[in-house]
Amino acid sequence: MPNEVRVSPNEVRVSKKGAERYRNGHPWIFRSDIADAAHASPGELVRVLDHRAHLLGHAHYSAASQIALRFVAGPAETFDIAGRIAEAQHFREQVVTDSDAYRLVHAEADRLPALIIDRYGDAFSVQALDQGMDKALPEIIAALENQFRPRAIVARNDSAVRSLEQLPREIKILSGQIEEPVVIHMNGFRIQADVLHGQKTGIYLDQRENYLAAARYASGTALDCFTSTGGFALHLARACDRVEAVDSSTLALEAANANAQMNQIPNLDFREADAFDLLAGYSSARRTFDIVVLDPPAFAKSRKQLEGATRGYKEINLRALRLLGRGGILVTCSCSHHMSEAMLLQIVAEASLDAGKTLRVLERRTQSQDHPILLTVPETHYLKCLIFQVA
Numbered sequence: 001m002p003n004e005v006r007v008s009p010n011e012v013r014v015s016k017k018g019a020e021r022y023r024n025g026h027p028w029i030f031r032s033d034i035a036d037a038a039h040a041s042p043g044e045l046v047r048v049l050d051h052r053a054h055l056l057g058h059a060h061y062s063a064a065s066q067i068a069l070r071f072v073a074g075p076a077e078t079f080d081i082a083g084r085i086a087e088a089q090h091f092r093e094q095v096v097t098d099s100d101a102y103r104l105v106h107a108e109a110d111r112l113p114a115l116i117i118d119r120y121g122d123a124f125s126v127q128a129l130d131q132g133m134d135k136a137l138p139e140i141i142a143a144l145e146n147q148f149r150p151r152a153i154v155a156r157n158d159s160a161v162r163s164l165e166q167l168p169r170e171i172k173i174l175s176g177q178i179e180e181p182v183v184i185h186m187n188g189f190r191i192q193a194d195v196l197h198g199q200k201t202g203i204y205l206d207q208r209e210n211y212l213a214a215a216r217y218a219s220g221t222a223l224d225c226f227t228s229t230g231g232f233a234l235h236l237a238r239a240c241d242r243v244e245a246v247d248s249s250t251l252a253l254e255a256a257n258a259n260a261q262m263n264q265i266p267n268l269d270f271r272e273a274d275a276f277d278l279l280a281g282y283s284s285a286r287r288t289f290d291i292v293v294l295d296p297p298a299f300a301k302s303r304k305q306l307e308g309a310t311r312g313y314k315e316i317n318l319r320a321l322r323l324l325g326r327g328g329i330l331v332t333c334s335c336s337h338h339m340s341e342a343m344l345l346q347i348v349a350e351a352s353l354d355a356g357k358t359l360r361v362l363e364r365r366t367q368s369q370d371h372p373i374l375l376t377v378p379e380t381h382y383l384k385c386l387i388f389q390v391a
């Protein structure tokens with residue numbers, strides 16, 4: 001009888017539903033699908049058995065999170081962290097061009113669940129987001145040291161997700177020394193990254209390819225809303241007469257200004273303001289731009305927040321569209337995984353009707369390729385970047 005299957009130390013048994021989810025290509029098992037984890041300890045690498053006691057594979061066990069298991073290897077595989085990091089680097093060598101800063105490991109998408117590693121030249125930033133990866137940190141550090149001889153490895157373990165795993169939230173230097181800010185090279189620019197305290201792990205690496213895409217349509221005057229350290233704005237400045245960029249964070253704008261100076265860009269003005277208010281003010285003043293970029297923070301951090309988020313996205317898109325004349329370009333982004341591309345398209349469609357503008361879809365883009373997307377793991381796809389032209 002299946003229910004009488006006993007688990008040995010190091011083993012966890014899952015329900016039929018849990019096993020099916022895994023066989024359908026998803027590496028997570030939720031706590032509700034755990035049949036027996038009596039022997040498993042926090043962060044342990046366990047053998048996972050299905051309801052018939054067949055070995056499904058190997059996973060990290062979390063004693064705290066609703067995501068109780070994250071698979072790291074198949075039944076006949078051993079979990080070799082150094083090997084996985086080397087594979088991840090090999091893939092980046094194929095897809096990253098003109099940048100010494102990129103996401104080296106994108107968690108589940110690189111078969112290193114709950115592990116994120118960002119590379120800023122010879123400085124590395126690590127986020128261990130579950131008990132298993134937290135426990136594996138010494139092995140992860142050793143692998144990075146052997147493969148890359150880094151100047152510094154820092155832990156950006158300040159993410160709120162760590163609380164769900166009952167892990168401390170902290171930022172610390174794991175190896176080497178770091179001189180802030182780190183200066184990296186991207187798309188022909190020198191860009192500074194505050195690897196210890198900046199937003200995300202320093203800069204937004206996921207928009208790297210979208211900066212170039214947006215710049216291809218840019219001319220005249222540009223407005224970059226939610227500019228952070230100035231990524232879109234710098235790229236637009238190469239193609240436009242004047243660029244205005246807005247953010248509400250003083251710290252981000254200091255870095256943005258430093259980036260403009262370091263690259264000797266004269267036609268770029270940064271403004272500290274609330275983007276919603278600024279857009280409304282410009283629309284009342286009948287100001288116009290040739291291109292507007294919207295890259296707000298994730299308005300929907302969970303499914304429950306989707307309704308409020310929908311209103312937020314609609315409002316900024318409507319306000320931005322009012323600033324664009326015929327031929328004008330709207331670049332609009334959402335980094336909420338819960339906001340699908342179809343939903344965002346619908347929101348922009350409604351905003352365009354309210355604004356009385358017909359939009360032509362120029363490009364439907366996503367995160368840069370160093371943040372790979374796995375077809376059967378929808379959580380790995382989070383960024384949408386849509387480019388429209390007013391017809």
Ligand code: SAH
Nearest residue numbers: 204226227228231247248249274275295297
């Ligand atoms: N486009 C940026 C990333 C933007 S992240 C890049 O490519 O680097 C979102 C940014 O929105 C953050 O920098 C945050 O400080 C800013 N922000 C959040 N709420 C805001 C608001 N109401 N008005 C203006 N900026 C805001």
